[in-house]
Structure formats: C-alpha cells, structure tokens
Amino acid sequence: MALEEPSTQSPDRRRRAASDSLVLPKRAFRGRYEYARFDFDLAIFGDGRHEAVRHHLRFTQEEIRRLPPLLRLHAVPWRYRNTPDAETALCVVTARLAFPGRWEACMALFGKSAGWLSAVFNDAVTFLVEEFTPLLQWHPQLTYSRLQVYADAVEEVGGYRGIWGFVDGTFRGFCKPSKGDEAQRAVYNGHKRQHGQV
Known part of the structure; x- marks a missing residue:
C-alpha cells in the first residue's frame, strides 16, 4: 500500500496512525495490596464522642445508627452474594463520599477487599438513587x-x-x-x- 501524504489522509486515518505510533512503557508489577481481614463494627472507633468517626464518615455514631432504617438500606438488592448489614453499607458509602481517595484506604478501615467495597458502594448508591430520585436534584x-x-x-x-x-x-x-x-x-x-x- 502506497503511503499517502498527511494532508490527503482522512482525519480518522491520521488519528489512527498517531495512536499506533505511541509506545507505552511497561509498568512494573505491583503486588496485591495487603490488608487485615475483619468484620467492620462502629465500635472500633471507641465511644461516640471520638472524632475519628466524624473524620472518616462525616457523621457521629448515633447518626450512623439512626440513618439506615430511614434510608431503607435493609432492602438493597445486593449482587455478587454480598450481604453487608445496612449500617456497614452506609459506612462504606459515607467513607467513600467523605474523602477523595482510593479503595486501599477503605480496605484498611473496613477489612474488606476493594472489589467487595466497590460492589457494596455501587449497589447502595444505585438503590438510594432509585429510591429517592424525586428528592434528588442534578446540576x-x-x-x-x-x-x-x-x-x-x-x-x-x-x-x-x-x-x-x-x-x-x-x-x-x-x-x-x-x-x-x-x-x-x-x-x-x-x-x-x-x-x-x-
């Protein structure tokens, strides 16, 4: 196939040729993130006055315990055989929304894998959006x-x-x-x- 002048090539062909010429360096393999596996409980924060609860979840322990029934989180249809209790699901959602970080930070807090946390977060948020759509406003x-x-x-x-x-x-x-x-x-x-x- 004869090479065409760049000015006569179609924009799609120029774009494809430019992307084909990019060579990405190989990244070194990073091992799995190790974390301690345990069942999450709000009691790890100590008494309800502890500032760590507010720092990580943006709510007090009392508020966290009152919200799941009000948000009807017991009715979330969990996928992938996940069965978190409503309180833990709310804590996962609030922790993820409270601080812009990676799942690794939440893994240390909740004692669960990034995949589990991601699935619980997505299922809970999807449920909340479907349940409370009339009350939500979008920009x-x-x-x-x-x-x-x-x-x-x-x-x-x-x-x-x-x-x-x-x-x-x-x-x-x-x-x-x-x-x-x-x-x-x-x-x-x-x-x-x-x-x-x-």
Whole structure:
C-alpha cells in the first residue's frame, strides 16, 4: 500500500496512525495490596464522642445508627452474594463520599477487599438513587442534553466524539486544617508546597 501524504489522509486515518505510533512503557508489577481481614463494627472507633468517626464518615455514631432504617438500606438488592448489614453499607458509602481517595484506604478501615467495597458502594448508591430520585436534584448544566451540546462542540473543534469535559488539574489552595496531623497530610500538596485540592 502506497503511503499517502498527511494532508490527503482522512482525519480518522491520521488519528489512527498517531495512536499506533505511541509506545507505552511497561509498568512494573505491583503486588496485591495487603490488608487485615475483619468484620467492620462502629465500635472500633471507641465511644461516640471520638472524632475519628466524624473524620472518616462525616457523621457521629448515633447518626450512623439512626440513618439506615430511614434510608431503607435493609432492602438493597445486593449482587455478587454480598450481604453487608445496612449500617456497614452506609459506612462504606459515607467513607467513600467523605474523602477523595482510593479503595486501599477503605480496605484498611473496613477489612474488606476493594472489589467487595466497590460492589457494596455501587449497589447502595444505585438503590438510594432509585429510591429517592424525586428528592434528588442534578446540576442543570450536566443534563444529558447539555452534555450532548458540550460533546458536539468538542467534536467540532477537536474531532473526538463523546468527550464533554476535561480534568484540568487546577490546584485550589486553602488554609491548613486544624484537626491533627493526619488531616493536614491528606490535603498537603508537596509540589505546590501548600494545603489544597486539585
């Protein structure tokens, strides 16, 4: 097959040729994340006044114990033979939503695998969305019709379909948290040498 001049190639062919020329380096194998396996119980935080509960779950022990019946979490249809109690499921959801991190951090807290935590989180959140849809509000700029407008604009300019947003990596600094060294370390950015989030 004769090579075509770049200017006469179709945009799809140029894009395919560019992606074929990329060579990604092989990553070193990282072993499995080791964690202690145990059954989660709110009692690991000690008495209800302990600040660690609020730090990890954003609720007090009393609030965590009152919410599952109100949210009807006992009726969640669990997949993959998972059978967490409603209190544990709520704790998984609140821990994941409370702090932007990886499942490895939650594995140490709950004593379960990342797959188990992910499945419980997804099932519980899906149930809550289906159960309480009339009470939930979505940002008006992120409706499907608006996202399609954004995707069409990106496709018109860049030629790529289905992209509606970009992670820009903008760092937003703020005052360092006053609640102990762990909270400060969690939001400290060594590159910027400031406390904040991307």
